[in-house]
Amino acid sequence: ERRVVVVGAGMAGVQTAVALREQGFTGPVTLIGAEPHQPYDRPPLSKAVLLGTAEGSAFDVDFEALGITLRLGCEALGVRPAEHVLDTSEGPVPYDVLVLATGAEPVRLPGAEGVPGVHLLRTLDDAERLRPVLARQHDVVVVGAGWIGAEFATAAREAGCAVTVVEAADRPLADALPAEVAAPMTAWYADAGAELRTRARVERVESGGPGESGRVVLDDGTRLAAGAVVVGIGARPATGWLAGSGIVLGAHGEVLADDLLRTSAPDVHAVGDCASFPSARYGERLLVHHWDNALQGPRTVAADIVGTPGGETPAAYDPVPYFWSEQFGRFVQYAGHHTAADTTLWRGDPASPAWTVCWLREGRLVALLAVGRPRDLAQGRRLIQAGTPMDPDLLADPAKPLKAA
Ligand code: FAD
Numbered sequence: 001e002r003r004v005v006v007v008g009a010g011m012a013g014v015q016t017a018v019a020l021r022e023q024g025f026t027g028p029v030t031l032i033g034a035e036p037h038q039p040y041d042r043p044p045l046s047k048a049v050l051l052g053t054a055e056g057s058a059f060d061v062d063f064e065a066l067g068i069t070l071r072l073g074c075e076a077l078g079v080r081p082a083e084h085v086l087d088t089s090e091g092p093v094p095y096d097v098l099v100l101a102t103g104a105e106p107v108r109l110p111g112a113e114g115v116p117g118v119h120l121l122r123t124l125d126d127a128e129r130l131r132p133v134l135a136r137q138h139d140v141v142v143v144g145a146g147w148i149g150a151e152f153a154t155a156a157r158e159a160g161c162a163v164t165v166v167e168a169a170d171r172p173l174a175d176a177l178p179a180e181v182a183a184p185m186t187a188w189y190a191d192a193g194a195e196l197r198t199r200a201r202v203e204r205v206e207s208g209g210p211g212e213s214g215r216v217v218l219d220d221g222t223r224l225a226a227g228a229v230v231v232g233i234g235a236r237p238a239t240g241w242l243a244g245s246g247i248v249l250g251a252h253g254e255v256l257a258d259d260l261l262r263t264s265a266p267d268v269h270a271v272g273d274c275a276s277f278p279s280a281r282y283g284e285r286l287l288v289h290h291w292d293n294a295l296q297g298p299r300t301v302a303a304d305i306v307g308t309p310g311g312e313t314p315a316a317y318d319p320v321p322y323f324w325s326e327q328f329g330r331f332v333q334y335a336g337h338h339t340a341a342d343t344t345l346w347r348g349d350p351a352s353p354a355w356t357v358c359w360l361r362e363g364r365l366v367a368l369l370a371v372g373r374p375r376d377l378a379q380g381r382r383l384i385q386a387g388t389p390m391d392p393d394l395l396a397d398p399a400k401p402l403k404a405a
Contacts, residue, residue, distance in 0.1 A: 001027035004305060005086055005093055007076045008101035008238075009033025011041060011294035012272025014059050016099050017068045019302035029068045032088060034075040037124050043291055045127040046151035047326055051158060052131055056124065076102070079245040081265035097267050097305055100242070100255055101298075104235035104273035104289055109143055112205040117214045118229045121148055130230065134159035138227025141165075141216045143202055145172035145189075148232035150327040153194045156230075157328075163194040164224055166216065170198050175234070178338075181357050181369060184350035188328040197222075205229055235289055237274040250276055254287050259316035260304045261297055269304065271297040281318045282337045282366075290323035320384045333377040336367030336384045347376065348398040356380075356398070363389045376402050 004020060006013045009031050017031045033039060041057040048054035063070050075089040079098065086093045106120040119133070120126050130152075133140065137160045142149045145167035156163045167174075171182045172189070189196035201219040205226075208214040216224045237254040248264040250256045255263050255270035257277045263270050272294040276287035296319050303314035325332045330353070341359035348355035354372035358365055358380065364387050368380035379402040383390065391405035 002096035002305075003028045003030070003094070004097045004099065005029075005095035006031045006099040006101055007086065008103055008272070008274070009035070009039040009070070009072065010101065010103045010272065011291060012103065012274075012298055013099070013101035014039050014061060015295055015298035016101060016271060016301050017063075018061060018066065019298045020305060021066045021068070023299075023302045023306045025302065025306050030071060030093070031063070031068055032071045032074050032076060032086075032093070034073070035123065035125075036073040038072075039070075040124055041291075042122070045124065046121055046148060046155065049124070049127045050121075050130060050134065050152070050155045052135065076241055078241060078243075079247065079265070079268070081246060081268060084267065095267075098269070099301055099305075100239075100247075100263065100268065100270040100274055101272045101294075102238040102241070102274045103294075105238045106148075106231070107234045107236055109202060109205070109229075109231045109233060112202070112229065112231065115205045115214070115229075116207045117226070118205055118231060120231055121152055122235070130228070133228040134161060136227075137161050139164075139213060139225055140228045140230060141224050141226040142230045142232060143216075144232040144234070145169075145196060145198075146175065146232055146234065147173070147325050147327075149230070150185075150188075151325060152230050152232060153189065154192065154327045154329075157192045157194055164226075165189060165194055165196045166200045166202055166218065166224075167196065167198045168201050172196070177369070178344070180344070184355075187351070188330065192328045235273070237287075239274055250285070250287070252276075252287060256285075259318065260314065261301050261317055262304065269301045271301050277317055279318050279337070280316065281320070282340065284339070286321065286337065288321050290321065292322040293319065320381060322381060330371055331374065333370045333374065334368070335377060335381040336365070338367035341366050343392070345392060345396050347396060347402075348373070356402075358390075358395055358402075360390060360392070360395075363392075365390050365395075373398075379403065 038058045044057040078087040112118045139162040142165045173182045206215045213225045255275040257270045257275040300317040322335045338359040343360040345358045356376040357369045359367040365383045370377040388404040
């Protein structure tokens, strides 16, 4: 029987192991993870886990019952595809099929590395280090007004901290959303009592003396007192360890997978935050750093590994990307991919608590952002999936359900 080895015990790795069993794979499955903790889910880290309203976020999976061998605290160091061997901190591990699911790692703030009181927010350990910062209501400076920055600022305000968010761009979520769509979100910071400083760059971080706050120095000379600094300036695929393996990586260091999530090396797949894939739906390669992609992708990987009795190729992986974020008391959801859209339509007033933006291309819905309108999201997601032609007038009326012309 073929031995499947999955590297990375996050959402994508765990789901791959589980999907293999669900799809009837009976051979040995080993799940290798660098972190010592029982595999856990990341979204709660910037929400309930941070606020201490949830202890942890371990996946509710009985690995033993599923016959999945867990090797935690074991770091993959390299792959030798020709020999079908994975090299790890615990020695070589032979495989017949290898799945790369090492996720992403946060981008560090240059010059702030190793400065006491500077935090990242990616792992359970990070969240546990940040809990006392919230509990003691330190003044915090958040670097980056992206998804993580916004969610951390939300939790910190909820805990009663004074919060300043420093953002290099002129608005929040500058990499993710067009200016007109992100613009209304600027007000959310002030509403929550957080100060948002846009077009501001951190020049350096000075650590405080004993019992004293540190300081964040901005490029205009402003000095901000900070009991803690939280850096949320993006994430990069965690693939440095693949150097020299011959596995082809893209411009962002992501594994270049095909539409079955196979890599350039034989019998090696890649899934989740560490890999990009070609989307026929959107006509471009997508590198998705969201939870739903780490849930859906593994089903394709497992189907390709398990195979069909007739030997047919499984369906290509071409999802409608989806994610959500909980920030400043709002539930923000996004489905699709808007870069090739030709029309933007608003449903509702962006100054109100609930509104939706629809992106169309040649009369068909390609993406949608819903703030406090989960029904729009659910209906829109299906319409994007189906590629149904839409009536723009109907679409722009927030009182009418989102449906086809
Ligand atoms: P990861 O979760 O990064 O897991 C990869 C695992 O591989 C890690 O445990 C890592 O330790 C391990 N690993 C790395 N290198 C090695 C190695 N060399 N050897 C062995 N193991 C290794 N998405 C949403 O859609 N909505 C949200 O609200 C949301 N909130 C989030 C909040 C936070 C704080 C974070 C960090 C992410 C959030 N996300 C959210 C994104 C989502 O969690 C990720 O897209 C998802 O975790 C990706 O899963 P993954 O398994 O590909 O990668």
